[in-house]
Every structure is written in C-alpha cells, then in structure tokens.
Amino acid sequence: MAKMTGKQMVVEALKRESVDVIFGFPGGAIIDFYDTLEKDGTIKHVLVRHEQGAAHAADGYARASGKVGVCVATSGPGATNTVTGIATASLDSVPIVVFTGQVPTALIGNDAFQEVDIVGITRPCTKHNYLVKDVKDLPQVLKEAFYIARSGRPGPVLVDLPKDVQNGKAEFDYPQEIKLRSYNPVIEPHGKQVERAYRLIEKAKRPVIYAGGGIIISNAHKELRALAKAMHIPVTMTLMGLGGFPGTHELSLGMLGMHGTYCANMAMANSDLIIAIGARFDDRVTGKIEAFAPLAKIIHLDIDPTSIQKNVKVDVPIVGDCKRVLKKLLDAAKDGGRPAEAWMDQHQAWLQQLDAWKKRHPLTYKEEPGVIKPQNVIEKLYEMTKGRAIITTEVGQNQMWTAQFYKFDEPRTLLTSGGLGTMGYGFPAAIGAQMAFPDKLVVDVAGDGSIQMNIQEMATAMEQRLPVKIVILNNQFLGMVRQWQELFYDRRYAATEFEMTPDFVKLAEAYGAKGFRATKPEEVDGVLSKGLEAEGLAIMEFAIAREEGVFPMVPAGKATTEMLLV
Amino acid sequence: MKHTLSVLVENTPGALSRITGLFSGRAFNIESLNVAATLDPSLSHLTLVTRGDEFIIEQIIKQLRRLVDVFKVVDVSEGEFVEREMSLIKVRAEEQSRAEILRICDIFRCKVVDVSPKSYTLEVTGPESKLKAVIELLRPIGIKEIIRTGTIAIMREKKTM
Numbered sequence: 001m002a003k004m005t006g007k008q009m010v011v012e013a014l015k016r017e018s019v020d021v022i023f024g025f026p027g028g029a030i031i032d033f034y035d036t037l038e039k040d041g042t043i044k045h046v047l048v049r050h051e052q053g054a055a056h057a058a059d060g061y062a063r064a065s066g067k068v069g070v071c072v073a074t075s076g077p078g079a080t081n082t083v084t085g086i087a088t089a090s091l092d093s094v095p096i097v098v099f100t101g102q103v104p105t106a107l108i109g110n111d112a113f114q115e116v117d118i119v120g121i122t123r124p125c126t127k128h129n130y131l132v133k134d135v136k137d138l139p140q141v142l143k144e145a146f147y148i149a150r151s152g153r154p155g156p157v158l159v160d161l162p163k164d165v166q167n168g169k170a171e172f173d174y175p176q177e178i179k180l181r182s183y184n185p186v187i188e189p190h191g192k193q194v195e196r197a198y199r200l201i202e203k204a205k206r207p208v209i210y211a212g213g214g215i216i217i218s219n220a221h222k223e224l225r226a227l228a229k230a231m232h233i234p235v236t237m238t239l240m241g242l243g244g245f246p247g248t249h250e251l252s253l254g255m256l257g258m259h260g261t262y263c264a265n266m267a268m269a270n271s272d273l274i275i276a277i278g279a280r281f282d283d284r285v286t287g288k289i290e291a292f293a294p295l296a297k298i299i300h301l302d303i304d305p306t307s308i309q310k311n312v313k314v315d316v317p318i319v320g321d322c323k324r325v326l327k328k329l330l331d332a333a334k335d336g337g338r339p340a341e342a343w344m345d346q347h348q349a350w351l352q353q354l355d356a357w358k359k360r361h362p363l364t365y366k367e368e369p370g371v372i373k374p375q376n377v378i379e380k381l382y383e384m385t386k387g388r389a390i391i392t393t394e395v396g397q398n399q400m401w402t403a404q405f406y407k408f409d410e411p412r413t414l415l416t417s418g419g420l421g422t423m424g425y426g427f428p429a430a431i432g433a434q435m436a437f438p439d440k441l442v443v444d445v446a447g448d449g450s451i452q453m454n455i456q457e458m459a460t461a462m463e464q465r466l467p468v469k470i471v472i473l474n475n476q477f478l479g480m481v482r483q484w485q486e487l488f489y490d491r492r493y494a495a496t497e498f499e500m501t502p503d504f505v506k507l508a509e510a511y512g513a514k515g516f517r518a519t520k521p522e523e524v525d526g527v528l529s530k531g532l533e534a535e536g537l538a539i540m541e542f543a544i545a546r547e548e549g550v551f552p553m554v555p556a557g558k559a560t561t562e563m564l565l566v
Numbered sequence: 567m568k569h570t571l572s573v574l575v576e577n578t579p580g581a582l583s584r585i586t587g588l589f590s591g592r593a594f595n596i597e598s599l600n601v602a603a604t605l606d607p608s609l610s611h612l613t614l615v616t617r618g619d620e621f622i623i624e625q626i627i628k629q630l631r632r633l634v635d636v637f638k639v640v641d642v643s644e645g646e647f648v649e650r651e652m653s654l655i656k657v658r659a660e661e662q663s664r665a666e667i668l669r670i671c672d673i674f675r676c677k678v679v680d681v682s683p684k685s686y687t688l689e690v691t692g693p694e695s696k697l698k699a700v701i702e703l704l705r706p707i708g709i710k711e712i713i714r715t716g717t718i719a720i721m722r723e724k725k726t727m
Contacts, residue, residue, distance in 0.1 A: 182637040
C-alpha cells in the first residue's frame with residue numbers, strides 16, 4: 001500500500017465520507033492541511049471570518065441536511081473560538097467533526113506559540129475527541145470520528161492534528177466498517193418494553209405525545225404522523241421538535257414549556273399518559289419538577305439511556321432509535337387490531353377538552369396602532385414564504401416568537417440553538433444551511449442584539465454569493481433579559497438597553513448586500529417582499545414595539561400551569 | 567448510600583480524565599478512586615466508591631457507560647463482593663507505647679514495614695471498617711501520617727467483569 005501524509009489522509013477521509021463542503025479559517029498549525037486541500041481541489045472550502053462562525057455553519061449544514069458537518073481551525077485561539085459552536089452542537093445532538101491544528105508533538109506541553117490543550121478544553125462538550133500523536137493511528141481515528149459523530153445520539157467530535165502528524169507518512173488503510181467494543185449504541189428497542197408501552201397506551205384516556213428533537217434526528221416524522229393519526233393522540237413539541245410533526249395538523253398542540261401554548265401546558269398537567277419521544281424533560285419544558293404532569297404515567301423513548309429517568313421518574317423506559325421504536329409501536333397497534341373509531345371514541349372527550357383550551361387562550365398578541373408587532377412580522381413571513389423556508393433563529397425573544405408564530409410542517413426547517421441557547425448561532429447556521437441547499441430560501445430571524453454577535457459573517461455570505469435573508473426584529477434592547485427585568489426585577493433595565501445600534505441598512509450596503517427598513521406597520525409587507533425577493537444577501541430590519549414581551553410565559557421555577565398570558 | 571463501582575476502560579490517554587471530569591462536571595462525588603492495568607493491557611480497571619440515592623447511582627452508571635472509552639460498568643455492591651483497602655500508617659512509637667502498638671498490630675494482623683527510633687510504619691489491609699478501627703486505636707498514641715490506597719473490590723463466586 002502506498003504511503004500517504006497525514007494531511008492527505010484527512011482530505012482522503014473527507015472524500016470517503018462524502019463531505020463536499022467544509023467551513024474553516026487557516027493558521028500556522030493547519031497550513032499544511034490547507035495546502036493539500038488546495039492542491040486536491042475537489043472539496044469546497046468556505047472561508048469564514050471567525051472560527052465560531054465555522055462551527056455554527058457546519059452545525060447548520062448538518063441540521064439542515066442530516067449529514068455530518070465539518071469545520072477546520074488552527075491551533076490556540078482558532079481552536080478555542082470553535083468551543084461555543086462545539087458546545088452548541090453537543091447540547092442539541094448535532095453531528096459535526098471539528099479538525100484543529102496543533103503545535104508539533106515535540107512542543108506539546110511547552111506553552112508553545114498558539115498552543116492550547118483543546119482536547120482537554122473540549123472534553124466535556126464533545127461526544128468524543130482525539131489528539132493524534134502518531135500518523136499511523138490517523139486512518140482509524142478519522143473513521144471513528146465520523147462514525148461516532150453520526151451514530152447513536154449524534155454529537156460533535158474533535159480531532160486535534162499536530163503539525164508533524166499532518167506531515168508524517170504512513171499507510172492509509174481506511175476501514176470500511178467499524179466496530180468499537182466500548183461504544184455500541186442501542187438502536188433496536190426491547191420487544192417486551194414496546195409491548196408494555198402499547199398496553200399503557202391502550203388504556204389511556206388522556207394521552208399526549210411529547211415529541212423532541214430525536215424525532216427529527218432519527219428521521220421519524222412520518223412514523224410519528226402515522227402513530228398520532230392511527231391512535232388519535234395529540235402531539236406537543238419541544239423547541240427542538242418543531243417540524244417533527246406538522247404545526248398545522250389538527251392534532252398539534254404547538255410547543256410546550258416556558259413559552260409554550262396554554263393548551264400544550266394544560267394538556268401535560270392533565271394527561272394520564274405522556275409518551276415522550278426523543279425528548280429529555282429539560283427544565284424549560286417541565287417547569288417546577290414536583291408539579292410536572294402529576295397525573296400521568298410516562299413512557300419514554302430515547303436512544304440515550306442517560307436521558308431516561310434523569311429528571312423525572314419513568315414508568316416504561318424504551319432505549320432505541322425513535323424511528324425503530326415508533327415502527328414497532330405501529331406494528332403493535334396493527335396486531336392489537338383496534339379500529340380507528342375505537343381510538344377516536346376513547347379520546348374524544350380529551351380532544352374536546354384540548355380544543356376548548358386552544359380556543360380559550362390561543363397564541364395571540366395585542367395590536368397597537370402605528371407600532372410594528374414582532375409577532376405580526378413572523379406571521380407575515382410565514383405567509384409570504386408559504387411556510388416553506390428554512391428558518392434559523394438567534395436566541396431570545398426572536399427565537400420564541402418564531403417558534404410560536406411560524407408553523408413548521410416539515411422536519412429540518414427550523415434550525416435553532418435550543419440546549420445551549422447561543423446568541424449568534426442563527427446567521428452562520430443559515431450560511432451552512434444555504435450551502436447544503438443552494439436553491440432553498442433560508443431566513444435567519446434575529447434580534448438587534450444577537451445579530452451583532454456574528455455579524456462579521458456577512459462577508460462570508462457575500463463572498464460565497466449566498467442569498468441568505470436576515471430579519472432583524474430591532475427593539476434596541478436585549479429583549480428577553482429586559483422582559484425578565486420587567487417582570488421580576490422591578491423594571492431595572494440593567495445593561496439591556498442599547499443606546500447605540502448600527503444603521504443596519506447602511507451596514508448591509510457596506511458589505512455590498514441589500515438593506516430594507518420598516519418603522520411603521522404598513523411598511524412591513526413591502527419590506528418583507530422586497531427583502532425576500534432581493535437577489536443575494538439581504539437584511540430586513542423592523543423597528544418593533546420596544547417593550548413587547550413573549551407570552552405565554554411560565555416564570556422560571558414555577559409550575560407550567562402558572563402561565564402569564566397576554 | 568455508598569456504592570462501589572467497577573469500571574473497565576480503554577487504556578488510552580485522557581480516559582481517566584473523562585471519568586473524573588464527568589464526576590466534577592455533573593456534581594457527583596468520588597469518595598475513592600483506584601486505577602491499574604488489567605490482565606489485558608489494553609484495558610484499565612477502576613474501582614470507584616461513590617455515594618448517592620438510587621437515581622443518582624443510576625445516572626452515574628449510565629453516564630459512565632455513555633463515555634466512548636468505557637467498556638463496562640458494574641455496581642459490585644449490588645451483589646456479593648469482597649473489598650479491600652491498604653493503608654500505610656506512620657505512628658509515633660515512644661518507649662512506653664511500642665508494646666501497645668505491637669499488640670494492636672497483632673490483633674489486626676498488621677505488618678510493621680519500617681522502624682525508626684521514634685516511629686513505626688504499619689501496613690494494614692482489610693475492608694474499610696477494619697482500617698477505621700485500627701486508626702481509631704492508634705490515634706491516641708499519635709499518628710504522624712496515613713496513606714491509603716482507596717478501596718478495590720472484586721465480585722464473589724463465578725462472576726467476573
């Protein structure tokens with residue numbers, strides 16, 4: 001077998017793993033890899049303006065496409081700049097592989113120039129990571145990295161490549177298959193557990209499906225739809241689960257939790273059976289844990305055993321891939337032979353009750369003359385894009401209004417940092433999504449605070465000619481924190497008001513993009529249509545009601561039935 | 567409750583740090599930790615003593631299993647097991663106390679492994695309770711230093727890791 005350098009091995013592995021685009025930023029410790037990448041010329045490289053952008057772009061690419069996203073950074077500051085992106089991907093179970101340059105092995109530990117122990121730093125926020133000390137190990141490590149990133153509960157994997165390893169030579173024997181004795185995620189569920197779950201479902205009078213991001217990751221949306229329909233069970237979704245079940249479906253209760261719908265939270269509180277699928281009973285969902293779903297038995301499906309019984313006691317745990325488990329549950333229903341009408345009869349009173357709750361407090365907001373309401377902007381965006389865009393969000397009010405007022409019908413159409421809550425995620429993620437789907441409409445919904453956290457990527461989008469659209473809901477506040485201060489800190493707006501924000505229209509123009517601004521309600525339609533139809537990158541800025549809040553809201557630490565309503 | 571976990575882990579750099587990092591990062595506590603190679607040089611064996619209610623112990627075990635480098639985790643304290651700890655105790659040995667120390671030594675089957683004009687160093691092996699008893703008896707005489715290995719444990723009968 002021919003010998004190969006480490007840097008060639010990385011390029012070769014990228015090809016074998018069908019990676020067609022990577023996001024990165026070069027530097028001294030990774031220059032050798034870049035040289036090989038350039039010479040090879042088959043893999044598209046997107047040069048970002050900050051390594052955090054590269055990690056988020058790889059993440060956005062992965063979430064939108066379902067493939068593994070790849071990013072590259074140099075040693076030291078390059079590597080540490082990716083950490084927020086890695087932690088974001090980790091908390092939302094996104095498969096990315098991060099390659100970092102490292103100082104030569106002989107210098108490791110010497111506090112060499114641009115040296116940092118990135119493997120040590122990222123140990124708690126990666127699924128796994130490697131410092132490759134011998135080029136002979138590299139083929140195996142590369143294969144493992146991609147395999148671990150995408151299998152089981154996906155997550156980020158970091159591979160640290162010392163300069164001499166990139167330049168060292170060894171045989172390149174890339175494994176076809178891989179088997180690791182210490183890593184064997186359970187995919188196939190236990191038949192007995194599925195049976196037990198089905199028996200509970202058969203008896204339940206007030207069941208709710210509580211669907212999380214696992215539905216989307218395991219591509220189980222069709223199975224979920226089929227199950228809900230076959231058994232007439234309503235579905236509520238977490239932020240990460242939006243799009244996993246159609247938001248416009250009559251069985252959809254919308255999002256649950258801190259800013260969830262009245263109906264969804266009431267459903268959980270009154271349910272006698274919660275079927276949790278690929279969700280993890282996060283504190284933003286459960287509220288005060290002692291008061292959470294007091295009447296319900298719980299079935300919990302998840303590929304990660306640590307998610308089960310972590311926050312709440314579970315009656316029937318099922319470990320396995322959501323798609324496989326749902327298929328087995330559907331089979332069980334078929335074998336059970338109960339006709340659709342029987343399910344409908346059994347749940348009819350419950351569905352009527354849910355309907356009444358939906359009508360009592362639907363998602364809404366108060367119109368005010370002369371003032372642009374952010375919810376209205378999102379509603380209009382939904383109408384104009386016919387719900388077919390890929391939407392990314394930043395974090396805060398912009399994220400919650402989007403989750404509430406844009407109805408996601410398809411999986412992988414909402415890309416948002418749910419777990420870590422990373423401001424600055426949405427725009428680079430939109431760049432990644434647009435790279436994966438050049439012909440789709442990709443819109444980042446941002447606030448004036450969060451867009452400034454990775455605004456430098458405007459240059460990246462322009463350079464790549466990416467027609468990403470940015471909606472900025474500008475209230476000149478860090479709106480979500482301001483809302484908490486208004487409600488719980490006697491309106492002391494500590495460090496949340498921006499006395500200065502840039503002129504976003506001029507900023508867009510400075511980058512060579514298009515910029516549009518609406519300051520009155522009657523301008524909203526025009527700005528949206530101009531922005532969405534503009535060629536290339538465009539910013540649409542909306543001067544919104546400054547002290548608008550996100551409601552319903554469950555104050556942190558309160559029971560989910562103690563909602564503050566509009 | 568106290569639990570003694572046996573963990574087999576890939577003998578790779580950083581594996582131990584992943585385990586200790588998991589405990590500190592998730593606010594689990596480690597009472598003692600012992601690590602050494604096994605018959606198979608590619609695996610290391612850890613004995614880890616921790617405390618927590620059943621939910622915490624369940625989480626600890628699951629979180630350990632989730633680490634890519636961890637091959638096997640068993641809560642040996644769930645079944646029959648033998649546990650031992652060794653301790654080296656340097657105790658003040660003056661004229662009047664030397665006989666007393668040797669008597670305690672004899673009762674607990676300790677070994678004197680070093681003698682100096684002013685001190686004895688004793689080697690004590692046994693379950694934690696025995697070590698505690700020896701330490702309590704020696705304390706009034708004057709303990710200068712104690713080094714303990716932490717618990718190691720093995721399952722009884724035919725069970726193996």
